[in-house]
Amino acid sequence: MTAAGKHQASRPIGRRLERAGIRDVAAAAGVSITTVSDALNGKGRLPDATRRHVREVADRLGYRPSAAARTLRTGRSGLIGLTVTTYGEEPFTFTEFAYFAEMARAATSAALARGYALVILPASSRHDVWSNVALDGTVVIDPSDHDPVVTDLVRQGVPVVSDGRPAGNLPVHAWVDNDHEAAVLDILDHLAAAGARRIGLLTGTSTDTYTRLSTTAYLEWCERVGQEPVYEAYPAHDPCAGAVAADRLLARPDRPDAVYGLFDPNGTDLLAAARRYGLRVPDDLLLVCCSESSVYATTEPPITTLSLKPGRIGTAVVQLLIDAIEGGGSGAPVQQVMPTDLIVRISSQRRQPRTTVSPPRNAGE
Amino acid sequence: MTAAGKHQASRPIGRRLERAGIRDVAAAAGVSITTVSDALNGKGRLPDATRRHVREVADRLGYRPSAAARTLRTGRSGLIGLTVTTYGEEPFTFTEFAYFAEMARAATSAALARGYALVILPASSRHDVWSNVALDGTVVIDPSDHDPVVTDLVRQGVPVVSDGRPAGNLPVHAWVDNDHEAAVLDILDHLAAAGARRIGLLTGTSTDTYTRLSTTAYLEWCERVGQEPVYEAYPAHDPCAGAVAADRLLARPDRPDAVYGLFDPNGTDLLAAARRYGLRVPDDLLLVCCSESSVYATTEPPITTLSLKPGRIGTAVVQLLIDAIEGGGSGAPVQQVMPTDLIVRISSQRRQPRTTVSPPRNAGE
DNA sequence: CAGCTTGACAGATACGTTTCTCCATGGCTG
DNA sequence: CAGCCATGGAGAAACGTATCTGTCAAGCTG
Numbered sequence: 002m003t004a005a006g007k008h009q010a011s012r013p014i015g016r017r018l019e020r021a022g023i024r025d026v027a028a029a030a031g032v033s034i035t036t037v038s039d040a041l042n043g044k045g046r047l048p049d050a051t052r053r054h055v056r057e058v059a060d061r062l063g064y065r066p067s068a069a070a071r072t073l074r075t076g077r078s079g080l081i082g083l084t085v086t087t088y089g090e091e092p093f094t095f096t097e098f099a100y101f102a103e104m105a106r107a108a109t110s111a112a113l114a115r116g117y118a119l120v121i122l123p124a125s126s127r128h129d130v131w132s133n134v135a136l137d138g139t140v141v142i143d144p145s146d147h148d149p150v151v152t153d154l155v156r157q158g159v160p161v162v163s164d165g166r167p168a169g170n171l172p173v174h175a176w177v178d179n180d181h182e183a184a185v186l187d188i189l190d191h192l193a194a195a196g197a198r199r200i201g202l203l204t205g206t207s208t209d210t211y212t213r214l215s216t217t218a219y220l221e222w223c224e225r226v227g228q229e230p231v232y233e234a235y236p237a238h239d240p241c242a243g244a245v246a247a248d249r250l251l252a253r254p255d256r257p258d259a260v261y262g263l264f265d266p267n268g269t270d271l272l273a274a275a276r277r278y279g280l281r282v283p284d285d286l287l288l289v290c291c292s293e294s295s296v297y298a299t300t301e302p303p304i305t306t307l308s309l310k311p312g313r314i315g316t317a318v319v320q321l322l323i324d325a326i327e328g329g330g331s332g333a334p335v336q337q338v339m340p341t342d343l344i345v346r347i348s349s350q351r352r353q354p355r356t357t358v359s360p361p362r363n364a365g366e
Numbered sequence: 367m368t369a370a371g372k373h374q375a376s377r378p379i380g381r382r383l384e385r386a387g388i389r390d391v392a393a394a395a396g397v398s399i400t401t402v403s404d405a406l407n408g409k410g411r412l413p414d415a416t417r418r419h420v421r422e423v424a425d426r427l428g429y430r431p432s433a434a435a436r437t438l439r440t441g442r443s444g445l446i447g448l449t450v451t452t453y454g455e456e457p458f459t460f461t462e463f464a465y466f467a468e469m470a471r472a473a474t475s476a477a478l479a480r481g482y483a484l485v486i487l488p489a490s491s492r493h494d495v496w497s498n499v500a501l502d503g504t505v506v507i508d509p510s511d512h513d514p515v516v517t518d519l520v521r522q523g524v525p526v527v528s529d530g531r532p533a534g535n536l537p538v539h540a541w542v543d544n545d546h547e548a549a550v551l552d553i554l555d556h557l558a559a560a561g562a563r564r565i566g567l568l569t570g571t572s573t574d575t576y577t578r579l580s581t582t583a584y585l586e587w588c589e590r591v592g593q594e595p596v597y598e599a600y601p602a603h604d605p606c607a608g609a610v611a612a613d614r615l616l617a618r619p620d621r622p623d624a625v626y627g628l629f630d631p632n633g634t635d636l637l638a639a640a641r642r643y644g645l646r647v648p649d650d651l652l653l654v655c656c657s658e659s660s661v662y663a664t665t666e667p668p669i670t671t672l673s674l675k676p677g678r679i680g681t682a683v684v685q686l687l688i689d690a691i692e693g694g695g696s697g698a699p700v701q702q703v704m705p706t707d708l709i710v711r712i713s714s715q716r717r718q719p720r721t722t723v724s725p726p727r728n729a730g731e
Numbered sequence: 732c733a734g735c736t737t738g739a740c741a742g743a744t745a746c747g748t749t750t751c752t753c754c755a756t757g758g759c760t761g
Numbered sequence: 762c763a764g765c766c767a768t769g770g771a772g773a774a775a776c777g778t779a780t781c782t783g784t785c786a787a788g789c790t791g
Contacts, residue, residue: 020522022777033741038779046738065522068500069443070777072434073746079498080485102463109486116492118499120445121474121484133444134483135433157385157430240660269664276666295605296661299634301641387747398771403749410750411768435747438776 021062030058041066072135081112081322082139083119084150099265099293100311101142104164107315108140115323124150138326140164140318143209144171160325164318166210166336175321175335179309181211184341185218185261188289188307191343192259196351197287199228201250201257203267205237212237215263231257237264247274251286259287259349268297268304288348297346305349308342386427395423406431437500446477446687447504448484449515464630464658465676466507469529472680473505480688489515503691505529505683508574509536525690529683531575531701540686540700544674546576549706550583550626553654553672556708557624561716562652564593566615566622568632570602577602580628596622602629612639616651624652624714633662633669653713662711670714673707 027034032055039045040055072078083105109119120134124145131150138160144151144167155161155172163176192200202219205212216232223230231253235246247270250260260271268290272282280286282302289305290297297304317337392399397420404410405420437443448470474484485499489510496515503525509516509532520526520537528541557565567584570577581597588595596618600611612635615625625636633655637647645651647667654670655662662669682702 023779024777034778035742035780036740039740042779044779045740048739051739063521065497067438067777068498069434069437070746071498071779072500073432073438073748073776074778074780076746078434079495083486098464098467102467105486109488113488113491113495116495116498118491118495119486121448121470121486123474123478126478126483127481130444130478130481130483132430133433133436133481135437156428244664266660266664269661272666273664294661295631296634296659299609299631299638301637301666388749389747399748400750400772401770404770407749410770413769416769432747435776436749438746438778439748439750441776 020067021064023064023066026055026059026062026064029062030055078135078137079117080120080134080136081117081319082122082134082136082141082154083108084122084124084139084141084144086124086143086145100309103293104142104311104315107312108319111316111319112323115319117319117323122150124148126150138162138322140322141173143211144168144173145209160322162318162322162325164314168208168210173334174325175337177314177317177321177337177339178210179314179341180338181214181341182218184307184309184343185215186222187341187343188261189219189222191345192261192287192289192349193226195259195283195287195349197257197259199231199255199257199259201260202230202232203243203246203250203260203262203264203271203290204232204234205263206234207237212263219261229255231255240266243267244270244273247271248277251275251278251280258285260289262288262290265290265292265294268292268306269300272300272304283348283350287351289343302348303346305346306344308344310339310342313339385432386429388429388431391420391424391427391429394427395420443500443502444482445485445499445501446482446684447487447499447501447506447519448473449487449489449504449506449509451489451508451510465674468658469507469676469680472677473684476681476684477688480684482684482688487515489513491515503527503687505687506538508576509533509538510574525687527683527687527690529679533573533575538699539690540702542679542682542686542702542704543575544679544706545703546579546706547583549672549674549708550580551587552706552708553626554584554587556710557626557652557654557714558591560624560648560652560714562622562624564596564620564622564624566625567595567597568608568611568615568625568627568629568636568655569597569599570628571599572602577628584626594620596620605631608632609635609638612636613642616640616643616645623650625654627653627655630655630657630659633657633671634665637665637669648713648715652716654708667713668711670711671709673709675704675707678704 023037024034027037030037032051035045036047036051037055037059040047040052041059085101105119112119117137120136122131124141136154136159139151139154141148141151141161141163143165144163148171151161151171151173161173163171163173164178166176166178167173189200202216204216204219219232220230231250233246233250235242237243243264243266247262247267250257251271251274262268262271268288271288271290275282275286282288289307291307291309293308293311297306317339321335321337388402389399392402395402397416400410401412401416402420402424405412405417406424433443450466470484477484482502485501487496501519501524504516504519506513506516506526506528508530509528513536516526516536516538526538528536528538529543531541531543532538554565567581569581569584584597585595596615598611598615600607602608608629608631612627612632615622616636616639627633627636633653636653636655640647640651640653647653654672656672656674658673658676662671682704686700686702
């Protein structure tokens, strides 16, 4: 047999498949460990011949540097946490799928392009899981008031960037958010321009920043133009509650002739409710909702949606985070406000030729 | 003397915030490193008093074990890769959002419950990113024929479990998949029972297992019942192509009176197309599509959907993977076939008693 | 030709754990 | 009282990498 000689001198108690280590490569290439490390990482000063030789030997042995060892030595893991809010025990709810999916997709791409990978970590994770993964930094989506995990991370000196303004005084290093007030005002103006006299709002009962800012903007707008606010609030993470709230809103005596829904499923819910009450969209009711879903392009009628551009946000958040990681936590916290995108479809436009707008059934005061 | 003596011997060049290490705890508690490790991990044989004392000191110092060091020593990182197929440079497409999101959510929860976290890793990741993260195992979604990354991982001895039957002879350790044939046959029978004479199929052009199995089942069913197949295939990752294909299918001279769409957006696309051709659903056209989206509960009319139960699949995949990781790659590959769920709504049922239904405004074009 | 720089590498150490081996002590039994 | 076991704990060896500090020869300069 060939390899019978020196009983190899290595430790055959290897975990699995006796992976080749850097010293095996060094031995095989007839150079020192230092040289291998330098050659592979393009560091020291070596003649190209040596560099090539080492690389080739490494390839031949199928050498893969141990991520754990490298992390231990350098203090960098190349891992970024993606913290998602939780409802009960579950990571995120159906309501936010489209937003979250798009945001995560963009974040993943952006991180990858800079050599980082994302770790999904629900905010309510068991502590042992959190501390068991070496994170270079964390993206946190819509951090709640005093998220213990985030606080903990910040205290450990791990850079944290949040998607959405941090509630309370969470000391994140940077955040990115949409200009929610501007978005709402824009929509209300758009609806008013389309002839709406009484614009209603479908909003949430939770205290997150998005809901709060949007609702406040709505109320302010109402006050400014002298309209009585007409809104229904419901727990946004419960899809059934959304349908009920939509129905309630259209059942009111002071029924609105236009509605903006803050959450993704509101569009279909409102459409269904409108149908139940025999309201035609957009003739009797103008509709807009905030959603990333493409289904609204093909509903009957297609519904105008506000896109928060989660992709842009995901990218921005990751860039900011990696800058913080690599640049060293220099300077003051960065905050970046991104515009939204109103995709106007039929549901928010009065039919053109129609001069007289069909008034609500009984115009009562 | 207590401290001051030996000038501490420590290195003040610490990366960031001089995190306390295990030896700091040992010193502070007046015991050895071994004792601290044992006390914190509940291993050795120590009196409860010592154990408590060490824990308390560790807490006081805010000690967090270094994940990197632990991983290096134990060979376990507690990290599981979640590999998603890519189209172009992007991780996944809009078509699969709902499925992917639900699957990822369940997988995250399941992993977390067993002390693992998930790392998102697009299949086309740069190699250096892949090898820079220490993975205990990997979940791969719909692996393509000879995915280089998966092959590489398997060769390194990393356990791999796939969602969907592995194409080709990818040597995964286990897989979980739906019973796609049974699902399609079930749907076709269901539509036939509702009175359909000619059932059409909206399918994909790609060669993945799902598309292939489903299409084959359809063709077989057609042959068995003696129906001429009527189908359109399109590149599933292109949403616009889907709308076009739906239109084409309903424009055919041998127009089907029922359609099953294999992909998520097919429902709304078909509905839109039906509207264009003045076809009433379900009166003139029965509709079913495969989707995880809840919007189909509130479309007009609500559409019958086939759910693949991605949550169940995600959970199963993770369980299998962790079993493989912890149990040691014992035994033959496991394969697990999970049932699907047909959610019957109005679109696939002929109206029962109703004599006259309020007809659409003007039926013609 | 002594002394200096520079290129090309080798040796040794540290990163922070886990764990294997080994050493005290003290209370028993035979 | 010698021998033994159980208990409680300390020491030291890995794990695999990245670097810091040398070393040695060759090529210069003055």
